Amino acid sequence: MDRNLYTPDHDAFRDSVRKFVEREVAPHLRTWEEQRLVDRRLWQAAARQGIVGLAVPEEYGGGGESDIRFRAVVMEELAAIGAASVQLGFSLTEDIALPYFLELTDEEQKRRWLPGLAAGDLITAVAMTEPDAGSDLQGMRTSAVRDGGHWLLNGAKTFITNGTQADLVVVAARTDPSAGSRGISLFVVERDTPGFSRGRKLEKIGLHGQDTAELFFHDARVPAENLLGEPGHGLRSLIQCLPRERLAIAMGAQAAAEAAFGWTLEYVRDRRAFGRPIAAFQNTAFTLAELRTALDVSQAFIDRAMLAANDGRLTVEDAAKAKWWATELQQRVTDRGLQLHGGYGYMAEYPIARAFLDGRVQSIYGGTNEIMKEIISRQLIQPG
Incomplete structure (x- = not known):
């Protein structure tokens, strides 16, 4: 799908992020999984590359860039290699915690904390x-x-x-x-x-x-x-920041679903059964067609929500819609993708297997999807 979402600046940023992910993330994924912890040095390395602290104003050492599309680029590149744990850690700092430090702090607090966040020295x-x-x-x-x-x-x-x-x-x-x-x-x-x-x-x-x-x-x-x-004013502040958090979860879910679809498509094209590629069987082809369509429709809504967030127009209801829809879709894509991998889909060495487990929590945190539906329904049935 031609998204028409990204500019040449985003494309150049993607090239930089992709090289960073290949160099600093991919070689260490297994180690981080075993130690149940991503090394702190990754935040610092990401900050030097302009990946962490991008939205921190320049006067505090950051990139001064609030365009959420740059965050989408990072999510997509991490999802492409199955780095869900890194993506969540970064997203917690950049999409969930950082808005509190940008919007609720006074000048003294900004001087005290934002430089460390921009440098990757402080994890939130x-x-x-x-x-x-x-x-x-x-x-x-x-x-x-x-x-x-x-x-x-x-x-x-x-x-x-x-x-x-x-x-x-x-x-x-x-x-x-x-x-x-x-x-x-x-x-x-x-x-x-x-x-x-x-x-x-x-x-x-x-x-x-x-x-x-x-x-x-x-x-x-x-x-x-x-x-x-x-x-x-804590609850009010939480409510103000939640739409951005939920959109970020949706963006991460969409990126993960897209990656899972890509792995599945590659597998069924290469894997043969009964003398022909698995992709040639009607059940496989129809499943791929259904998932491709769902991904494209979902991406269109999330792209619109990202642009609304950039303009300060993202509503609580649209953020809730994006969150529950994209996270449910992520689970559907990884489940069907695992099935099409057959027995290999159950092997931990295959990224689809890890993605199946990594993505299950997406419909729970940030407010369960049942709560998202409650938020949407309230707006529908209230008088006037």
């Missing part, structure tokens, strides 16, 4: 999900109480991407128990904060190279100047 995490509350942000129990020049944080967070090695963690906590949704605030908890500890590195069925952890706060003493935004 966002800690919202709790063991008992799940996706229900209003049900969170983590609390913060003012104590002179500090806030004392108490509680636990779980399923935190980059949780093991994050230097800066954006933490949501309840600061006014009587204020309901207006009683939640955001804090930046730094690595060496007293009372802040990390639990075990969680064992997952996929994304083995990406570190996911539990975080604990026991009277964690967070300086008052680490309050992010206005007190009590």
Whole structure:
């Protein structure tokens, strides 16, 4: 499909990203999967290449480029080699955490944190999900109480991407128990904060190279100047940032689905059965036709959503549509692709097998797809 989405600048950037991925990512994927962790040096190398910190303003050492299409290029190139764990780690920093640091920080906070983010020296995490509350942000129990020049944080967070090695963690906590949704605030908890500890590195069925952890706060003493935004405005800030997060998940899912389709197409063209290529059988051909059509239709919607995001027009509902649709499509493509690989699709050495496991979580995080449908349906049935 001729997308007409990218300019020559994006094409030149893609060439640079592709060379970086071949040199700095592909040779190390197996090692990172085994150690359950992507080396920190990759963030620094990516920053030197202009891949990390691209949206950080130039005065703080970044690229000053907010065009989300550049992020799509990075996602597509990482997906092409099956580097889902790297893609998630980068996306957490660039698409999910960075907007909080760009939009909610004051000048002193920007000077303190943005240069390190731009240089790849600081890795970020966002800690919202709790063991008992799940996706229900209003049900969170983590609390913060003012104590002179500090806030004392108490509680636990779980399923935190980059949780093991994050230097800066954006933490949501309840600061006014009587204020309901207006009683939640955001804090930046730094690595060496007293009372802040990390639990075990969680064992997952996929994304083995990406570190996911539990975080604990026991009277964690967070300086008052680490309050992010206005007190009590945390939920509002979360809601404002969620559309970008969900679009990023959709972009990553679309890129992964496209890669899985490409691997499958190559396999069925080369693999022969009963004297002819598997691709020549009608069932295979029809499956490929269905998946190709679904991918093209999905890509058109996501491209439109990316342009809307660039212009500040992305709606909560369209982000939810993109997220649930693309992640469901990713799972459908990888499932059908694995089936067409036959027994080899079940072998871990084949990228389609890893993609099948890596992609399963996509319909869960960022708000489950059931919640996405709830968001869409509310807009449809509300009066007026």
